[in-house]
Amino acid sequence: MTEETERDALQLQDFLTFRLAKVQARLNAQAIRILKDTAGISLSQWRVIAVVGAGGENTVLAADIKRVMGYDKGLFSRTLHRLIEQGFVTSQTDTGDQRRQALALTETGKALFDRTLPIMQARQHSLRSALEQDELDALCSGLEKLEAEVDRQGQAA
Amino acid sequence: MTEETERDALQLQDFLTFRLAKVQARLNAQAIRILKDTAGISLSQWRVIAVVGAGGENTVLAADIKRVMGYDKGLFSRTLHRLIEQGFVTSQTDTGDQRRQALALTETGKALFDRTLPIMQARQHSLRSALEQDELDALCSGLEKLEAEVDRQGQAA
DNA sequence: CTAATTTAGTTGACTGGTCAACAAAAATCA
């Protein structure tokens, strides 16, 4: 019985972060597969295209995207260059501040965006449809509180 | 206004999986940092030690751990060998089925487990303490439903 | 009993993502 309770206690304490990690890994894998099959791009590439595409005709600053996505500098830089190489995005250094890059989608990039957005939106919708509205709210609220607690702990350390 | 609503709509549709990914990334980074600083092991190594350690004096089958953790074969194999090299875990091939490996912690491994478990439990506890019990239940329930929906979609495809 | 299939594990190649060192432009300040 001691072993059982020990084991249960451990599984229990590990429940939250481990479960979160597992679910997230599966959602991630699903998104990666969909994007690879339907658009031939990576998840980080899609996120950049999505944000630039959401800007419509306006150009979007690279630094803003990086900030919004919370991505690493290095990862973002490489992702962006791959997108430029593949001809989905154009980059123009700001005339005022030459460190800044203003991004826009090419015609090919726009076509990819228009084709891929409904697919990804449909996925989001079907995921959301598994939950009632109040469950969805509770999930988001719980995630926010967890995130705030990680911040709080990070500050303390 | 069109740009605004487009942008908002996009941020909204991206909310759930993106928010989940961000929170999980931060939780993961926190766990990795704690384990590196206090125990000098990786997260995947800790999870193996945690499961083997939870078995107490009983040996635990490698295949069972792999299944419980949902880890890739290759990752698990390499993680295990690093643990054996470092002297935290011993592996003994099953006398009946020579493909199976029965794992146990060495004395060093047990010491590491005993030292690290309370640290990780304390972390879990403080994360949980950010949520009321019903919020925690709602979060777990929401995650389960999401996971089930991913399964359902995966089956369909 | 042998052949085919399944299961467990190992290995190499590859991608994604993090970290740290660096370069260049801009802002701050003496």
Added chain:
DNA sequence: TGATTTTTGTTGACCAGTCAACTAAATTAG
């Protein structure tokens, strides 16, 4: 103005994780 610091981005090295090819042991079917 010129020196220092800050911000922005690039690059190389590295670790985590996935995938596919392979080996070996066990099981199943003929």
